[in-house]
Amino acid sequence: MVDVTDSAADALGVTSEAARHALDAVLADPAGTLLALDFDGTLSPIIDRPEDAVIHPCAAAALDRLGQLIGTVAIITGRPAKAAVDLGRLDQLDGLGDMVVLGQYGAERWDADTGRFYIPPVPTNIGQVESEVHKIIDDLGLRGVSIENKHRAIGVHTRTADDPAGSFDKLVEPVTRIAEENGLHVEPGRSVLEIRPSGRDKGAALAELIIERGARAVIFGGDDLGDVPAFDEVVRQRDAGLPGLLIASASDEQSALVGRADVVRHGPAEVAEWLNALADELERRAA
Numbered sequence: 001m002v003d004v005t006d007s008a009a010d011a012l013g014v015t016s017e018a019a020r021h022a023l024d025a026v027l028a029d030p031a032g033t034l035l036a037l038d039f040d041g042t043l044s045p046i047i048d049r050p051e052d053a054v055i056h057p058c059a060a061a062a063l064d065r066l067g068q069l070i071g072t073v074a075i076i077t078g079r080p081a082k083a084a085v086d087l088g089r090l091d092q093l094d095g096l097g098d099m100v101v102l103g104q105y106g107a108e109r110w111d112a113d114t115g116r117f118y119i120p121p122v123p124t125n126i127g128q129v130e131s132e133v134h135k136i137i138d139d140l141g142l143r144g145v146s147i148e149n150k151h152r153a154i155g156v157h158t159r160t161a162d163d164p165a166g167s168f169d170k171l172v173e174p175v176t177r178i179a180e181e182n183g184l185h186v187e188p189g190r191s192v193l194e195i196r197p198s199g200r201d202k203g204a205a206l207a208e209l210i211i212e213r214g215a216r217a218v219i220f221g222g223d224d225l226g227d228v229p230a231f232d233e234v235v236r237q238r239d240a241g242l243p244g245l246l247i248a249s250a251s252d253e254q255s256a257l258v259g260r261a262d263v264v265r266h267g268p269a270e271v272a273e274w275l276n277a278l279a280d281e282l283e284r285r286a287a
């Protein structure tokens with residue numbers, strides 16, 4: 001194994017002993033590395049309307065490079081797999097290798113090498129849940145709250161509400177009740193309460209991908225509460241001996257991951273810079 005040079009560690013903002021060990025493993029064995037990233041808030045800047053989100057152009061360029069440089073690049077997202085592929089224009093990138101997109105917290109999948117989606121049957125009561133949420137929003141008189149129907153889940157978004165924080169607080173109890181009455185689970189996020197099936201999370205999705213790809217080192221980056229189980233999984237893997245590096249995409253809205261991360265970058269533009277710096281270092285070593 002090569003030693004991480006001070007310049008590589010400095011360029012990538014890696015300081016702790018565990019993180020240097022993980023970077024060492026990644027640079028020595030890029031083919032054995034799994035790089036998994038969240039989409040919204042990590043690769044794609046947060047904006048008002050979920051349907052208008054796009055991947056940061058520098059992040060797309062970084063994925064296109066890293067797909068050729070390391071074993072597996074993956075996106076693990078709360079979005080439907082198809083939405084992440086479309087919003088990221090991932091099917092138009094040539095360099096993704098055998099990249100995987102795991103959508104809806106691992107329930108759905110897209111493979112870049114085949115272009116195929118795996119979308120299992122969706123719960124039959126999502127339409128009913130959507131109607132009940134609409135009624136609650138009307139009854140509470142909340143203006144500007146929007147609903148995102150993801151077929152397997154319902155996102156209740158308060159970012160564009162007249163009173164975003166107040167609307168969020170007022171919705172927590174009735175949205176939780178509707179979820180429980182329908183055998184579903186509430187996933188809170190940045191100005192969103194998501195009603196979705198339980199039983200899948202990003203930690204389980206990441207653990208399965210580590211096994212599937214035989215990863216010998218892992219990097220995970222995220223920004224929000226839905227990413228906490230993946231952070232937990234990297235810590236668990238580290239304890240079991242797999243080198244792991246954690247990146248937080250920091251924001252003024254959510255700080256849960258910042259204190260746990262090895263590398264903190266402010267939002268998708270800075271995360272993309274970090275990913276391109278990693279690609280620079282890997283290319284330099286491969287030359």
Ligand SMILES: O=P(O)(O)OC[C@H]1O[C@H](O[C@H]2O[C@H](CO)[C@@H](O)[C@H](O)[C@H]2O)[C@H](O)[C@@H](O)[C@@H]1O
Pocket residue numbers: 038039040041044045046047048049050051053076077078079148150155157159189190191192194224226
């Ligand atoms: O797991 P992720 O990739 O982070 O997806 C989590 C949710 O992200 C989306 O909502 C967030 O981004 C929107 C667009 O920037 C923003 O308007 C919203 O306030 C954020 O919460 C997405 O719409 C959800 O479906 C995802 O579950």
